[in-house]
Amino acid sequence: MRLLVLGGSEFAGRAVVEAALGRGWDVTVLNRGRHAPAPGARSLTGDRTAPGGLDVLAEGDWDAVVDTWSAAPRAVHEAARLLRGRARRYVYVSSCSVYSWAPPAGYAENAPVVEGADPDAGQTDYARDKRGGELAVADAFGAEASVLVRAGLILGPYENVGRLPWWLTRIARGGQVLAPGPRDLPLQYVDVRDLAEWILGAVERELSGPYNLMSPQGHATMGELLEACVRATGSDAVLRWTAPEIILDAGIQPWTELPVWVPPGTDMHDALHAADVSRAVATGLSCRPVEETVADTWDWLRSIGGTAPQRPDRPRKSLDPEVEAKVLATATAGGSRSGGVPGTTP
Known part of the structure; x- marks a missing residue:
């Protein structure tokens, strides 16, 4: 598998990179160069918030893109549009914060969500920005090639x-x-390494749509x-x-x-x-002690x-x-x- 990780040097992104390298995947990382990526990954430097920050991605093809962006959704919107047609699947690490407050106990992926921030606007609040990122991915890649990882509390090394x-x-x-x-x-939480393994499994299984990504309740x-x-x-x-x-x-x-x-x-x-995480568990989520x-x-x-x-x-x-x-x-x-x-x- 050829994987492009946008970010990839800290916490969730780094865990995805390390897990993919462990599977023998070909991994490319794009970030601002402030932190070294995991050894073995190909490193590209670019600032997504700056003009021309994605120019290094003008060429290349990948089986999947993993994006952990959590600020103004413009960066997700621009990356997804640029990579449309050159990547088979776009995985966006979103958040359970996108659900309208307050979701009841046992809420699943069909629970009401907040209104997404306009991708052409600046940063708003965390929930609306994450939802805006989801919409940007779905708009560029379509429902069948988008994976929306609605993570909850994430713990583990590199936190x-x-x-x-x-x-x-x-x-x-x-x-x-x-x-x-x-x-x-x-x-209810997820070890960042279990999150990463599920994401790679989702790519292999060609999953699509939203998933609550935390451990089972309790x-x-x-x-x-x-x-x-x-x-x-x-x-x-x-x-x-x-x-x-x-x-x-x-x-x-x-x-x-x-x-x-x-x-x-x-x-x-x-x-x-x-949260109800039965959909993620049914598609391979396994949580370590x-x-x-x-x-x-x-x-x-x-x-x-x-x-x-x-x-x-x-x-x-x-x-x-x-x-x-x-x-x-x-x-x-x-x-x-x-x-x-x-x-x-x-």
Whole structure:
């Protein structure tokens, strides 16, 4: 297979490149040259936001294109039009954020979506830009040659958004750790490498249309995720499972100040952790254990000195240590403390 990856040097794009090279595919990467692609890929330099930024793609044919763009859809629109007729399939890594808020628990690919941003306009908001990218691909390649990967929470090595790296770094510091409950809160996410493997399988199977790309509901729990972090880091951290209402009353923001976590019984939890992914599973999605995702991310994080890269267009995830300590003290005084030894609930 001849694969063109637009981006291809960070997180999801890099995982696709590495997986394709592992299959022996011929891989070409186009990006701005700020990060080196995986060894073995052919590298082209071009800035999609600049005039003439796609000139290096004026010639060439590919079996498939994978595009991870997440800003103004103009870049997707221009690339798709340029490559129409010279690529057999266009895979666009979109987002479950394209669904109209708030999608109910169990929502599938036919749920209502937001209005897409105009491809000739500038950047708007994440959801409308992603939907605009979907429409641009479908317009250029048609429904039968477009794959719309509506990813949810993505974790794993090379993460540049700061979710799992934040938890690993915090737990590695040890001590009392504010663990947002309930411990058995079901999570839905996808390891970036499983995402990449599914994408390549979609190319081989000549799939088309939209797919919710996350693990089945409850593939892991909040407890399993954080306890895996304790084991992976070898930390002496003690997880103090704390009721959601205590955390929310303290003004702590779910998802951003405590990454991954959103309180149960909310629209936000249904939207982020309760999608129907049966279509993706039926077409080859296989999800590795959370233990493996966590351990491999920790190994990668240590290999780069312990500080994860951070995308400038994404808010930095963090919880003020003083706020954490205050909430822990309040929870303990109120009798809601749990977790007597690292990673366990007594």
